[in-house]
Amino acid sequence: MKIRGGQPRGRRLQLGVRGRDGGAISALNINRTGAPMSGSEPLDRAASSLVPPTGGKTRAKDSFDPIRHQLLTGAILLATTIVALFSSGAVLAVCGAALAAVHWLSGRRWARAIEKAREEKRFLDEQLIQSQKLAAIGELSAGIGHEINNPIAIIGQEAEWMRHLLQEEPGKTEEISDSLREIVRQVERCRDITQKLLNFARKMEPVFQGVDVNRLVDDMAKLVEKEAKLRSIRVIRIFQSDLPALFTDPPLLRQVVLNLLNNAMHAVGEKGAITITTSASGRDFVNIVVSDTGCGIPKENLGRIFDPFFTTKPQGQGTGLGLSMCHGIMDRLGGRISVSSEVGKGSSFSLALPADK
């Protein structure tokens, strides 16, 4: 992609934006003082290094300060936009930046240009979200293929086997009921998957309420504690007592915490510990960390564990939707989820939620 601004009315403006193969964006060279700025630098740095013209005409100087301010913030904002949206429409956003700069130099109203660029950004954002949704649906349908077709295949075979038994070996009633039981089991498995998918797809607006985080986390810990005891897994709580107030959707947060605990139990298997920590980063974030002494996650899987249907559990045991659900929920709650892990040592999942200020 190449975009070049002109050199309006004798003022030496050079505006070049280059990007290669959807990669780095470089070079916004604006030169108002004479000597050409050479080379290329990241757009946002270039934009923030725009310097006020020294000396020069009164008109340019008069209009400079507010323009400079707007241009800097505007251009930086646009520069960020470009980086984020490069593959899907950076051209427009860059044009916005170019327009703003040209308007600045030609002394026209730049505010409109920036407003226009912002509109373009909104439009591009929407398009991006739409395309991400489509990608997600593609991924989901691939996953559904794997996960639903297996139980359906089993159901079909059991039915065929029952037909065979009824026609050829009608005395084998125990075997027939065994097939029936299997069918019921597999139907349940399908239902489990579709249920999770529905929850996943349903975009229920979260209802934000004041939450006592320690209490909420403790409740979830209690749910797994009984089973943990049977399997010699210690559940350790390290709670910070004076956490900042948190406004969030309690059932959604519970779901996330429970999923993490569930995964941790699974990873530990038998004998080990799960540590649940709550803390605050300043007054801005409340953190909940679930660590385990389990099997850990190999590096090559770390990038995939949040993908829908990614699972390393045996067929029929994990649907691979737990963490992707957690990720979706944390997005909706305005928080973040992150992971660190070492194979053989254990894993640690951290939640960061914005505190109410």
Place this chain on the structure above:
Amino acid sequence: MPLSPKVLIVDDEERFRTTLGKLLTVKGLQVDNVGSAREALALLGENNYDVILLDVKMPEMSGVEALAEIKKINSGIEVIILTGHASVDVAMEIMKLGGYDYLLKPCPVEELLAKIETAYDRKREREGRGPKL
């Protein structure tokens, strides 16, 4: 069928492979089944299977990797891939590796049986003609 093909089912879904095994057995085939690609490869040395039914999505070693290994050990065995999800990329890969056919789960036993028979015919035909270069 005068000669019945010897079939190996490889699928990590236990109930799938055992019931399919029973269904094919009552149709007169000789059937073994295992739950992983590794077990399958270990069995190849001592058994001469005619047709292998191979699942794609298995932990540890996928069906596609297993197919490559099987063809290295004995390129005469016909391999039919059974999968829960159609993906053009995977299908291409399988054909390139010399897979015989590619079937989507769920699939009626009659259909599978027909595929096994034609795969078996092909294998015998080729063996009758002697080894090809």
